[in-house]
Amino acid sequence: TTSTSKNRGLLILLEGLDRAGKTTQCQMLCNSLNEANGPGSCRVQKVPDRTTQIGQMINSYLASKTTLPDQSIHLLFSANRWELRQTILDSIYSGQTVILDRYVPSGVAYSLAKGVADMPIDWCIAPERGLPRPDITLFLDIEPEHANIQSTREDFGQERYEVSEFQVRVRACFKEILGDGEKNSGVLDMGKVITIDACKDIKTVAADIWQAVQSQDVESSEI
Numbered sequence: 001t002t003s004t005s006k007n008r009g010l011l012i013l014l015e016g017l018d019r020a021g022k023t024t025q026c027q028m029l030c031n032s033l034n035e036a037n038g039p040g041s042c043r044v045q046k047v048p049d050r051t052t053q054i055g056q057m058i059n060s061y062l063a064s065k066t067t068l069p070d071q072s073i074h075l076l077f078s079a080n081r082w083e084l085r086q087t088i089l090d091s092i093y094s095g096q097t098v099i100l101d102r103y104v105p106s107g108v109a110y111s112l113a114k115g116v117a118d119m120p121i122d123w124c125i126a127p128e129r130g131l132p133r134p135d136i137t138l139f140l141d142i143e144p145e146h147a148n149i150q151s152t153r154e155d156f157g158q159e160r161y162e163v164s165e166f167q168v169r170v171r172a173c174f175k176e177i178l179g180d181g182e183k184n185s186g187v188l189d190m191g192k193v194i195t196i197d198a199c200k201d202i203k204t205v206a207a208d209i210w211q212a213v214q215s216q217d218v219e220s221s222e223i
């Protein structure tokens with residue numbers, strides 16, 4: 001059911017709040033898939049990609065070194081994904097599975113959570129239309145107040161959005177836009193959406209993610 005039996009790789013998205021363990025779990029899943037399907041058969045793509053020029057603008061905004069209108073930073077995050085579009089498609093159609101560490105749902109949820117009057121949900125989603133659609137989205141769910149237990153990041157609180165009350169609102173927005181369980185039950189079509197309890201220990205979460213990916217019968221349709 002996974003990439004080896006198909007002529008294209010999978011697009012797998014891991015989403016969740018800051019400190020949900022996404023980066024660790026992306027790496028663990030990637031290692032497992034490379035073991036199962038051969039070295040290089042899978043790679044992780046961090047979003048935002050802070051290495052591009054747009055990524056550097058995003059980075060200085062997140063570090064509060066620059067200020068930007070909420071609309072501008074929203075569009076820069078989206079533009080950063082559009083920069084990645086072709087390399088993601090190239091990887092997938094060459095047979096490589098790509099694991100995304102954040103993507104469109106973060107773009108919509110973090111902006112919506114700001115509660116800006118002239119940035120309603122359809123405005124937030126509009127620039128995302130046409131980006132590659134994940135086959136499967138794993139939402140790593142945590143209670144915001146439990147966020148730091150799992151984290152390997154000791155620098156939490158340094159960046160702009162790393163404030164507890166804001167994280168509570170982001171979580172509600174994630175749930176609104178992703179829905180729960182069935183395909184297309186949310187506002188965004190992010191493929192099959194599966195919620196993972198990310199408050200469990202790292203190995204259990206990794207096993208739950210592995211099982212979800214294995215049990216997923218992915219269509220080999222166009223992305």
Ligand code: FDM
Pocket residue numbers: 018047048062077078102103104106107108110111161162
């Ligand atoms: N973020 C991330 C957004 O606000 N919009 C987006 O489109 C994306 C991809 O930026 F606070 C936020 C989410 C988080 C920060 O942090 C990126 P990490 O540590 O690079 O995931």
